Amino acid sequence: MDHPHGGFDTAEGVSVWVVVVRLALLLVSALIAGSGLAVTVPKGVRAANFALAAVAAGLITVSLVAFDAHVLGAVAHGVLVALVPVLLGKPAVRWVAAALTLLLVIETSVGDSGLLLVANTVYVAGAVAWVALALTPGARFRQHALSLGVVLALAGLVRLVSSGLAFDRRIYETVLGLGLVVVVLLPLAALGIRRCGTLAVVASLLAWSGLAAIPSPQELPIPGVPVLASAGGVPVLISPHRPGPNLVHFPSGNHRVKVGDGPEIAAVPSAGADGTWALVDLPAGRGEIRVNDDFGVSFDTGTAPGPAADVECASAALGGLASGRRDVLTSCPADELSTExxxxxxxxxTFLKNKGVTSVKLVEDGTPRGVRAAALVRSSLPVSDSGDALVVLSGWSDGYRALSRAGVEQAESPVHPHGLYVAPWLLTAPIATSVTTLAVPLRFDPREQLPIGYAIEVGNEFGGTNPTPAGFRSWLGGRSAGDQVQIYAVAQVTAMPMGPGEAHGPGMPMQEELAGQWVPKATVVPVSPVLS
Structure with a gap:
């Protein structure tokens, strides 16, 4: 949940002024509709309705001019609020008022369906009916008000329970939770009271409609489950979400992170990875990090230890979170060399040996995965600093730096005449574009639907971040990406090369900067048959 210092925080992309104008229009229209539905109305209501209709016309004009409102809907709204005072006292006014009430239900139900749509219909229509009851002299007010208040409270309770906040601390710790409590309790507080009760019901209707503009709170943090939240509209990832060193990751930009009374820590780029990263120490238990000193993101690290703070591990966690799963992070990709x-x-x-490569230069690291991978290569090919090919088996940072050096060397002279090769886990955009071209063995085609779907989903979830093999594997959640291995070349070119008669890559027309690309401004295409 974002906790800004001061001001009303609205859902992402929603202007505060849009909310103010729409709530004001709702209030005025509900009063007009209620007066139109009243059996009889006191003197002076007609004049008040003309004044309210003029206010509504002004608000509708502002919505059209400043906020790009739907033209037909705005015109219909304006006509209905103008007709009610004109027809007040005539039988036809009730039909017009009923149509205006229906329009208010439609305008406040955008995005709702099923039980929520029913609840919204009941709440809006019930509030308008309360206004009509309060304006009708001599009506059996207390009896009808009791029924309406209970119905409104029940509709509010439906929305509260369906929000998922009803049974945890977010009900009293977040703005949305408190708003949901208000829409349940205010109608009950208004029972049997004509004037003050009507004000309470109108206020509850405004609160009900204003809920749509309040951002959804952060999911309750679970120890060991990396946190994916928003800080002022900026995605934030906290991993591994255990006591001790943690990485706080942003898609891009200059961001600062603070824990408690500690110093602010700047998020900086990490070699081989997208975005920026801040390494922070989190205490055990619950707390909050401050982002740019303006927004808070809650954490609950628990007390148990967890895996190391690692960028590839964080990317893997992000893939799982993007798929909707909230799994406890118990290990990192570099902890073992997977069977695949x-x-x-x-x-x-085998491919390199068949090409005539007699020795390779290895770039490795001391992780369990790196040690096993290096041993696997050494068991079949001699290793030397002047190898025919460079094979990178390290983690992201070491791999990026090694390839950057190799790219400079290759530009001056073909130090490795058979080219540069990286392990499957190193297909990240920064690594792939650190050299003009490299090759990687993959079990999936990045141009096919499943990898593209993951790339789009994780990009949408985290500010346009690029896909990674670690994230893709977590996103798959045990599903297989494929069992056939091919060598893919990654080249920084703007055209997609296709062989004679080869079908166009699914979802990948010949242009750059497309959603779902694994390496922007580059191509990733197979350059070998299926390897056996």
Whole structure:
């Protein structure tokens, strides 16, 4: 949940002024509709209705001019609020008032369906009916008001329960939770009271409609489940979400992070990874980090230890969160060499030997995955600093730096005449574009529907971030990406090369900067048959 210092925080992309104008128009229209539905109205109501209709016309004009409101809907709204005072006292006014009430239900139900749509219909129509009852002299007010108040409270209770906030602390810790409580309790507080009760019901109607403009609160943090939240509209990832060192990740930009009374820590780029990262120490238990000193993101690290704070591990966690799962992070990709990656590297070695490569230069690291991967290559190919090919088996940071150096060397002279190769887990946009071209053994085609779907989904979830193999594997959640290995070339070119008669890559027309691309401004295409 965002906790800004002062001001009313609205849902992302919603202007405060839009909310103010729409709530004011709702209030005025509900009063007009209620007076039109009243059995009889006191003297002076007609004049008041003309004044309210003039206010509504002004608000509708502002909505059209400043906020790009729907023209037909605005015109219909304006006609109905103008007709009610004109027809007041005549039988036809009730039909017009009923139509205006229906329009208010439609305008406040955008995006609702099923039980929520029913609840919204009941709440809006019930509030208008209360106004009509209060304006009718001599009506059996207390008896009818009791029924209406209970109905409104029940509709509010439906919305409260369906929000998912009813049974946890967010009901009293967040603006949305408090608003939901208001729409339940205010109608009950108004029971049997004509004037003050009507004000309470009108206020509850405004609160009901204003709920749509309040951002949804952050999911309650669970120890060990990386936190994906928003800080002023900026996505934030906290991983591994355990006591001790944690990475706070942003898609891009200059952001600062503060924990408690500690110093502010700047988020900076990390070699081989997208976005910016801040390494912070989180205490055990519940707390909150401050982002740019303006927004808070809650955490609950628990007390148990967790995996290391690692950028690839965080990317894997983000893939799982983008798929809707909230799994406890117990290990990182570099903790072991998976069966699939071992098979891919074995086939890469065979491919290199068949090409005539007699030795390779290895870039490795000390992680369990890196040690096993290096041993696998060494068991089949000699290793030397002047190898025919460079094979990178390290993590992201070391791989990025090694390839950047190799790219400079290759530009001066072909140090590795058979080219540069990376392990399957190193297909990140920064690594792939650190050199003019490289090759990678993959079990999936990045141009196909499933990888593109993941790339789009994770980009939408986290500010346009690029996909990664670690994130893709977590996003798949145990599903197989494929069992056939091919060598793919990654090249920084703007045209998609296709072989004679080859079908166009699914979802990948010949232009750059397309949603779902694994490496922007580059191509990723197979350059080998399926390896056996």
């Amino acid at each position: 990656d071992a098979d891919s590297l074995t086939k890469l070695v």
